[in-house]
Amino acid sequence: MSAQLVQPEFRVKIDREVCHKCGRCVQQCGWDVYTFVDRPIPDHSRCRACHRCMTYCPAQAITIERSPLAYRENPSWTPALRKAAWRQAETGGVLLTGMGNDRPYLNIFDHLVLDACQVTNPSIDPLREPMELRTYLGSQPDSVEVEASAGGYRLKPGAGFAKNIKLDTPIIFAPMSYGSVSLNVHKSLAMAARRCGILWNTGEGGLHADLYPYQDNVIVQVASGRFGVDTDYLNRGAAVEIKVGQGAKPGIGGHLPGEKADRDIAATRMIPQGSDAISPAPHHDIYSIEDLRQLIYSIKEATGYKPVGVKIAAVHNVAAIASGIVRAGADYVYLDGFRGGTGAAPQVIRDHVGIPLEIAVAVVDQRLRDEGIRQRASIIAAGSVRSSADLAKVIALGADAVAIGSAALIALGCHLCQGCHTGSCSWGLTTHKPELTRRLDPEWGAERLTNLVTAWSHELKEILGALGVNAIESLRGSRERLRSVGLDAQTCEILGVKPAGL
Amino acid sequence: MSMTTVGSIAMGHTRALPPSERVGDVTTIDCRGVYYRAVNEAVRAAADDGASTVRLLNVNGQRYIGTGIKGAGRRIEVCGTPGQAVAMFMDGPTVEVYGNAQDGVGNTMNSGEVIVHGSVGDVLGYGMRRGRIFVEGDAGYRAGIHMKANDGHRPVIVCGGKARDFFGEYMAGGLLVLLGMDSRLAGPIVGAHLAAGMHGGEIYVRGEPEAWQCGAEVTCAVATDEQMAALTPILSDYCATFGKDLREVLAAPFTRIAPAGSRPYAGLYTYL
Numbered sequence: 001m002s003a004q005l006v007q008p009e010f011r012v013k014i015d016r017e018v019c020h021k022c023g024r025c026v027q028q029c030g031w032d033v034y035t036f037v038d039r040p041i042p043d044h045s046r047c048r049a050c051h052r053c054m055t056y057c058p059a060q061a062i063t064i065e066r067s068p069l070a071y072r073e074n075p076s077w078t079p080a081l082r083k084a085a086w087r088q089a090e091t092g093g094v095l096l097t098g099m100g101n102d103r104p105y106l107n108i109f110d111h112l113v114l115d116a117c118q119v120t121n122p123s124i125d126p127l128r129e130p131m132e133l134r135t136y137l138g139s140q141p142d143s144v145e146v147e148a149s150a151g152g153y154r155l156k157p158g159a160g161f162a163k164n165i166k167l168d169t170p171i172i173f174a175p176m177s178y179g180s181v182s183l184n185v186h187k188s189l190a191m192a193a194r195r196c197g198i199l200w201n202t203g204e205g206g207l208h209a210d211l212y213p214y215q216d217n218v219i220v221q222v223a224s225g226r227f228g229v230d231t232d233y234l235n236r237g238a239a240v241e242i243k244v245g246q247g248a249k250p251g252i253g254g255h256l257p258g259e260k261a262d263r264d265i266a267a268t269r270m271i272p273q274g275s276d277a278i279s280p281a282p283h284h285d286i287y288s289i290e291d292l293r294q295l296i297y298s299i300k301e302a303t304g305y306k307p308v309g310v311k312i313a314a315v316h317n318v319a320a321i322a323s324g325i326v327r328a329g330a331d332y333v334y335l336d337g338f339r340g341g342t343g344a345a346p347q348v349i350r351d352h353v354g355i356p357l358e359i360a361v362a363v364v365d366q367r368l369r370d371e372g373i374r375q376r377a378s379i380i381a382a383g384s385v386r387s388s389a390d391l392a393k394v395i396a397l398g399a400d401a402v403a404i405g406s407a408a409l410i411a412l413g414c415h416l417c418q419g420c421h422t423g424s425c426s427w428g429l430t431t432h433k434p435e436l437t438r439r440l441d442p443e444w445g446a447e448r449l450t451n452l453v454t455a456w457s458h459e460l461k462e463i464l465g466a467l468g469v470n471a472i473e474s475l476r477g478s479r480e481r482l483r484s485v486g487l488d489a490q491t492c493e494i495l496g497v498k499p500a501g502l
Numbered sequence: 503m504s505m506t507t508v509g510s511i512a513m514g515h516t517r518a519l520p521p522s523e524r525v526g527d528v529t530t531i532d533c534r535g536v537y538y539r540a541v542n543e544a545v546r547a548a549a550d551d552g553a554s555t556v557r558l559l560n561v562n563g564q565r566y567i568g569t570g571i572k573g574a575g576r577r578i579e580v581c582g583t584p585g586q587a588v589a590m591f592m593d594g595p596t597v598e599v600y601g602n603a604q605d606g607v608g609n610t611m612n613s614g615e616v617i618v619h620g621s622v623g624d625v626l627g628y629g630m631r632r633g634r635i636f637v638e639g640d641a642g643y644r645a646g647i648h649m650k651a652n653d654g655h656r657p658v659i660v661c662g663g664k665a666r667d668f669f670g671e672y673m674a675g676g677l678l679v680l681l682g683m684d685s686r687l688a689g690p691i692v693g694a695h696l697a698a699g700m701h702g703g704e705i706y707v708r709g710e711p712e713a714w715q716c717g718a719e720v721t722c723a724v725a726t727d728e729q730m731a732a733l734t735p736i737l738s739d740y741c742a743t744f745g746k747d748l749r750e751v752l753a754a755p756f757t758r759i760a761p762a763g764s765r766p767y768a769g770l771y772t773y774l
Contacts (some may be wrong), residue, residue, distance in 0.1 A: 006774065083774055093772030225648065226629035230612040231570045231591045256764060270631055271651045272675065276701055278764060280672055284647050285606055285625045294565070294606065298587045301542055302570025346771075421773065 007088040010049045011065045012042035019061040025053040030426035030436055031419070048417035051424035084347070095347040098420030098430065100248055100339045100384055100406055108358040108487065109390045113500065115481040117468035123471055126461035132471035133457055135401050137239075137378040138164035138307045138331040142273050145338045162331065163307055167401060168197030169457040170472055171391070173449075174382050174405030175221050175243065175311070176227050177203030179256045179265050179277065180343030180420070181409075182417045182437040184211065185429055188412060188445025190214035195446065201403070202277060204243055204254065206268040207233055219309070222299065224253060225279035227269035231302055239307040239331070242292070244283065245388060247340025247383040250313030250354045254279035255344070260423060262432055293328035300329075300471075307331035314338060314360030314383065319367035326377040334403065335360045337383025341406040343430055344421035357383040358397060362495045365398025365477055388459035397495065398477040411452040412445050520544050529553040534560035538585065542566055548642070549576055557581070561601075566590065568597040569683055586623075589616045592633075605642070608635045611657070621663060621686070630657040630676065638744050640687050641665040641680075649703060651675025655704070660740045667693035670759070671717070674702040679736070681708045681751060690715070697759050705759040706733055708751070716759065725756040 012033060014025075019039065026034040033046045033053070047064060054062040071079045084095055117123040124131070139162040146153040173189045173248070186208060189200040201219040206228015220237030222229050235242055245251065256265075256277035266273040285494045286292050296308045309335035310325045312318070322333045337357025342350065361381045368374040382398035384406060385391055391402050410416070413427040420430035428439030464472065467481055475481065483500040484492050492499055516535035523530050528679055529548035533541050540549035541564045548556045554576060558567065561582030568578050569587055574594040580601070587606040589597045594614045602620035609625060613632040621639030629648045632655040640663035645774060649657050657676040663685035669692050670678045691709050698717030706725060716722055725733070732758070734748075741748040 071723045087772055087774055090770040094770055096771040096773045163688070229610055229629075230631070231572055231592070231593050234591065255767060257768070267653075271650055272652065272702075275674060276767070278648075278672060278674070278701065278767075280648065280699075284644050284668075284671070285609055285628050294586050298566050298569050298590045298606075298609070301539075301566040302591045421771075462598070 004045070005090075006045075006083045007069055008044035008047065009065055010047040011044050011067050012047050012053075013063045013065060014040060014042065014275050015059075015061040015063075018059045020059050022058060024056055024060060028052045028056045028426065030424040030431065030433075032424075048419045050415045050417040050419070050426050052415075077102045096344055096421050097350060097418050098342060098344055098422075099414075099416055099418045100341040102418070103164060105338075105356070107479035108356055108491070108495070109386075109393055111485050111487045112358070112393050112482050112495075113485055114392060114396070114463060114467065115483070116138075116466040121468050123468050124465040125463040126199045126458075130470060131461040131464055132473070133169045133460060135167040135170040135472060136164040136311075137167065137380070137400055138162055139377060140375040141338040142375065158332055163305065164331075165199065165307055166197075167199065169203055169453060169460070170401035171196075171453055171456065172198050172219070172380065172403045173200040173408050174340075174403035175203035175219070175241070175407055176409075177205030177221075177227075177256075178208055178268055179203075179205040181430055182428060182432060182440065183208055183264065184212055184440040184442050184445065185409075185412065187442035188440065188449055189408065190217065191442060191446035192374075192449035192453065193217040194328045198453065199238055201241065202228075202237075205256070205265065205277075206270065208264065208268045211238065217403060218445060221311075223279050224281070224283045225277060227271065227277055227279070230270070234299060234303050234304060234306075237306070239309060241309045241311055241334065242283075242286075242288070242295060242299070242330075244292075245311065245313035245315075245431065245491075246342060246345075247313045247336030247338050247354055247357070248342030248350045249269060249345040250315050250338075250349070251281060252345065252349050253281040260432060265432065281450075282398075289324035289328050292325065292330075307461050308336055309380070311380075312338060313340075313353075314355045314357055316355060318355065318360045318486070319363040322364040322379075323367055323371055323373070326373050330377050332378040332380055332400070333364065334380040334382065335364060335399075337381075339384030340382055341384075341409070342420070357381055357385075359494060360392065361394055362399045362400050362497075366496060368403075369477075388456040388463065392460055392463045392475065393482060395472065395475050396478050397497075398479075400476060407452065411448045412440060419431060440448060450486065516528070522548065524548070524551070524553060527552075528552040528557060529555070530557045530559060532559050533564055533582070534561070536564070538564040538566060542569070545578060546571070549573070555579065568592050568595065568616075571595050577687075589614065592616075602639070607637075608633070608659075611635075613655070619744070624666075626661075627659045630659070631655075632657050634658045635660075636740050636743050637661045637663070638684055639663040640685050641669075643693070644668040644671060645731065646670045646673060646676075646678040646705075648672040648674060649676040651703065658736060660736065662740070662744065662746070663687065664691050665693065667699065668695045669693065670697045670703075670705045671695060671699055673697060673700040673705065676703045677736070678703070678705045679708075679733070679740075680706070683708070683751070696720075697761075700759070700761045701763075701765070702741075702761060704738065706756045707752050707759065708756050710755070710757050711759075719762055720759050721762050722757050722759050725758040729758055730756060 017453045030475030145156040193200040215236040223243040309332035310330040338354030378400040381394045382403035385402045425431040428436045479496045515537040520536040533565045557579040563585040565585035568589040572593045576595040580599040590609040593612040596615040598617045603622045605623035608627040608630045616635045624642035626645040643666040660679040696721045
C-alpha cells in the first residue's frame with residue numbers, strides 16, 4: 001500500500017483510566033472512527049470533530065484534540081492547501097465539502113454596530129410595552145384608492161392587493177431538500193414553523209406526504225431539476241419559490257447520487273428509486289428575465305396567483321439582477337450570501353464564488369428604492385445569519401426577513417463538521433441511514449427550533465426597544481441606525497452606513 | 503405598470519372577457535383580442551362547469567393555455583397560434599393545437615397528452631414526467647431536456663420533423679423520438695450535443711446522427727428488431743394521429759441512443 005500523505009486533522013484521546021469499555025463510542029460514531037478490540041481503538045484519520053462520541057460517552061473519557069503535527073510555516077501554502085493538493089493528486093477528483101464557506105474573509109456583520117436611545121428620546125421596554133415583529137412578505141400596490149367611510153376612510157373594494165405571506169417574526173427556515181437532510185429534519189422544521197407562525201421551505205426535493213398537514217407553513221421550491229413538482233405540490237405551498245442559485249454554489253447545479261434516492265426520497269422527488277437526481281446548473285427554460293417572468297406567471301396561473309419568490313446567490317451584479325427579478329413579477333427576492341450552507345458543493349466554488357450577504361442586501365435595497373420599485377417585492381436575506389444581532393443588522397440594511405439554515409441545523413445538534421456530503425452525519429441530520437436518522441426525534445427538534453426562534457425574537461425586541469422603536473417596520477432599511485467600526489470608506493459608502501463617530 | 507387585474511384590458515387586447523357558447527359537452531370560446539388571463543379563466547370556468555371539451559378559436563399568442571389544468575378525459579382544442587407554455591404542469595387532460603406552438607410546450611407536465619399540428623419552439627417537454635407529446639413538425643432547441651420516468655410510467659415525445667441542439671440533454675427517463683420527415687429546417691436532422699449528460703431513458707432518431715452530434719455519455723447503435731417492435735405501437739399511434747403512413751416511417755433505419763452507464767458522474771468527486 002502506498003503512503004497516505006494526508007495526515008489526520010484531529011486526535012481522539014480516550015482516558016483509559018475512566019473508560020468503561022462500554023462501546024457506546026463505537027455505536028455513536030457515524031464515521032467509523034472506532035473499532036472495538038477489548039477496548040475502543042480510534043482511527044484518527046476518520047474523525048471530523050463532530051463531538052457525537054464524547055457527548056454520549058457515559059464516562060466522559062473522550063476528548064478530541066487538534067493534531068499537534070507541525071507543518072513547516074508558510075502563510076501562503078497553508079496545511080489545508082497542501083492537503084487538498086495531496087488528496088487531488090491521489091484521486092483526480094473535485095474536492096467536495098459541506099456547510100458554508102469557512103475561509104477567513106472579512107465578516108461585515110462583525111464590523112457593524114447598532115444604535116440606541118440615550119436621554120433625548122426614550123428607549124422602550126419590550127417586556128412591558130407592545131413590540132410588533134409581524135412581517136408581511138410580498139408585493140404591495142404602487143398606490144391605493146380610498147373612499148370616504150363613516151367618519152374616516154377605507155380602501156375601495158377590489159383594491160387589487162396581491163396575496164402576501166404572514167410571518168409572526170421576520171425569520172423563515174431556509175430551503176434544505178429532503179435528500180440533503182433527513183425526513184426527521186423536515187418534520188422538526190415543519191412543526192416548529194407552525195408553532196412559531198413562520199414558514200419552512202422544502203428545498204428542491206419535493207414535499208413528503210407525511211408533511212402535508214404542515215402545508216400552510218411551507219414554501220415549495222421549484223428548481224432546475226423540477227423534482228417533486230406538479231400542480232398539487234405548487235398548490236400546497238403558502239408560496240412558491242423558484243430557486244435559481246444558492247450562496248454556497250452560485251452557478252452550480254446539484255447532484256443527489258443514486259444511492260441516496262431510496263424509496264421515500266425517490267417517491268417524493270418523483271423519480272425512479274436509485275436513479276441519480278441531477279439538477280442542471282441553469283433552469284433550461286430561463287435564459288433571460290423575460291423567461292423568468294414566464295415561469296413566474298405560469299406558476300401564478302397554476303396556483304391562483306400565489307406569491308412566487310426567486311432565490312438567487314449574491315453575485316457581483318446582484319442589484320441589476322434583482323431589479324430584473326422584481327420587474328419579472330416576483331413577490332420576493334431571496335438573496336443568499338457567499339457564506340450560505342450546502343449539503344454538498346465543490347469546495348473551490350463554495351470558498352471563492354459570490355459576495356457577502358451584507359453588501360448584496362444593501363445594494364439591492366438601494367437599487368430597488370432608486371428605481372421606485374422597492375414596494376413591489378420583499379427581500380429575504382440568508383447566507384450565515386448567525387444571531388439576532390445579524391438579523392437586526394441585515395434588516396437595517398434593507399431586508400424584510402431572514403432565512404436560517406445553518407443556524408437551524410446547529411439547533412438540531414449540527415457541529416459544523418462539514419461532512420454533510422458523506423451521508424454519514426453522526427447527528428442524524430444529513431443522512432438517510434435509519435440507525436442515524438432516528439437519533440433526531442422530530443418533537444425534540446421542533447422544540448429546540450421553536451426555542452431558537454423565540455429567543456432571537458425576544459432579543460430582536462430588546463434591540464428594537466433600545467433603538468426606541470416599537471415595530472420591526474421602523475428598523476427596516478434604516479441604515480442611519482447602523483455605524484461601521486473598521487470598514488473602509490468605500491465599503492461604508494456601498495453599505496450606506498456611516499463610520500462610528502459621524 | 504404591471505398588467506395584473508383580472509379582466510383588465512391589457513395593451514393590444516380589445517376585449518376584457520371572451521364570448522363563450524356551450525353546446526352539449528363542448529364549450530367554444532372566441533379568444534380574438536382577449537388577454538391571456540381572461541382566456542385561461544374562461545377555460546377553467548368551462549371545465550369546472552362540466553364541459554368535457556373546451557374549444558378555443560382565434561388564439562393568437564395567449565400564454566399558459568392548459569397550464570396547471572388537471573383531470574383525465576378533459577380536452578382543450580386550440581385553433582390558431584398559442585403563446586408560450588402550453589400545458590405546463592398539466593396533469594391529465596389532452597390539448598390539441600391546430601397550428602404552431604411556441605416555447606415551453608408540456609413544461610414539467612405530469613400526465614396527459616399534447617398534440618401539435620405544426621412545429622414547436624424551444625424546451626419542449628422539459629422535465630416531463632408522464633404523458634405524451636406528438637409534434638407533427640419541427641422542434642427548437644433543448645427538446646425533451648431532463649425528461650424523467652416515474653412510478654412505472656414513462657413520458658413519450660415524438661417529433662415528426664427535425665430538432666435543434668441539445669435534444670434530450672440531461673435525459674433521465676422516458677422516450678424521445680425524432681423522425682426528420684416533415685421539416686422546414688435546413689441542415690441535419692438534429693443539432694449538436696444530442697443527449698449530452700443523458701443518464702436514463704432512450705432516444706430514437708430516424709437515420710444516423712454523426713458522432714460529433716452526440717454527447718459523451720451515450721452509446722449510439724442501429725435499433726434492433728426487438729427494439730423496433732417495442733417502438734412500433736407508438737409510431738403507429740403517431741401516424742394515426744396525423745394521417746401518416748407507418749410503412750414510410752419504418753422504411754428507414756432508426757438509431758437508438760442510450761446512456762453508456764447510469765452514473766455518468768460517479769467518481770468525479772473526492773473529499774478530505
